[in-house]
Amino acid sequence: MKFFHLSDLHIGLRLMNRDLKEDQEYILRQITDLAVRERPDAVVVAGDVYDKAMPSAEAVEVFDRFIRELAEALPDTAIMLISGNHDSGPRLNCFRGILSRQHVYMVGTPPQTEEERLERVTLTDAWGPVDFYLLPFVRPSMVRRAVAGEQEGPLSYNDALHRLIGREQIDPSRRAVLVSHQFYLPAGKAAAEVERMDSEIRTVGNIDEVRGDFLERFDYAALGHIHKPMEVGSPFCRYCGTPLACSVSEAGQEKVVVMVELGQKGDRKVTVLPLKPLRQVRLLRGDFAQILGQACGDYVTVVLTDRGELDIPDVQDRLRHAFPKLLEIRRETQRRAKPEAGGGRPGDLDPLELCCAFLGGADGEEQKLLADVIRTVQEVM
Known part of the structure; x- marks a missing residue:
C-alpha cells in the first residue's frame, strides 16, 4: 500500500498581504504531477485545507480544481481529508456522502456521542486490508459527550485524545494508519523543546499538547498542525509540514511530500519527495x-x-x-530584549504563572480564583 501524506495546505493564505494564489496553484499542480508519477493508492491531507474557517470563493475554487485534477488523473486513488484548527469542520463535511462514492473522503468533525467512532476507510492490497482512521482537529468541548459522559470537571486535550483513541477496536493483526491534526509531543519531550513557526496558532501555556505514546498503536501516523517536518518519536509517526512556506520563520526550509509504503504487517518505508516552489x-x-x-x-x-x-x-x-x-x-538595533522572568518565553509558561506575572503577583485566594477561571477557559477551548 502506497500513499502520500500531506497537510496544512492553507489555501487562501496571504503572506504579509501578498496574494499566494499563483504560488499555491503551482505547488498543488506539482503534487498532482508527483502523484501521477508515483501512482499512490491514496492521498491523505491531515488538516488545515484552508487558511480560514470561511474561505473565499477563490480559495474554494483552487481547492476544487486540485481535487478534481487529482481525481481525474488517478481515478482509482482514494483521497482522504480531515479538518484542521483553521478549517470549519461542518463546512468540510458538506457532500461527504456523495463524495465518498467517488473515493473522496472528507471528515470535518470528530465523534460527538458515546456511540460514534472515528471514521474508518479500509483499502485493500496484496497483503490484505489497511485501515485509515480519520480524526479531525479536536477541542475537548467538541467531544465531551463522547468521552466524558456525566463526568464533571475539566477535560484536557491530552485526556480527550487518549480517550477517543482508547475506545477504538484496532485489530493488531491488521495494518492501521491514523490521520490526525493536533499538537503531539514525543515521549519525554517538553513543548518548549519543539520548534514552532510564526504562522502556527498556539495556545497560552501549550494547553493543547497531547502525549504521543498511543501513536505507537498505528503502523503510521500521518500528522498535521506543525509546519516544519518533524518526527514524533519515530519515522513512522510524523508531521510532513506545509507544502509551501506560510511565514518568514519557514525561510530556508525544504518542503516535501511524504510517501509511505506499507508491505506486510511490520514492513514500512518512508520516502521524502522534495517540492520546488515558484518563489522562495x-x-x-x-x-x-x-x-x-x-x-x-x-x-x-x-x-x-x-x-x-x-x-x-x-x-x-x-x-x-x-x-x-x-x-x-x-x-537591526543594538538593543536586546530583556529575558523573561523565570528565564522562559511567555508561550512556555503555565497559564496561572503567566497571569500572576502579568498582574504583578497574587495572593492565595486570588490564585485560586484565577485557577478556576483558567480551568473553565480550557474546558471551552
Missing part, C-alpha cells in the same frame, strides 16, 4: 549595499544592519525595485 521565502540580513546586490523575485524580508543614518524613502524605493515581492524591511 527568504530572510536577507546585511548592510544596504550588500542587500541590493542580491536582487531577486522571491518573497523577501530584509534586515538592515547599517549603523549609520539612512535615507529611508530612498532605501524603500530602491529595495522595492530590487525585490518586487518584498515583504518587509527591518532595522
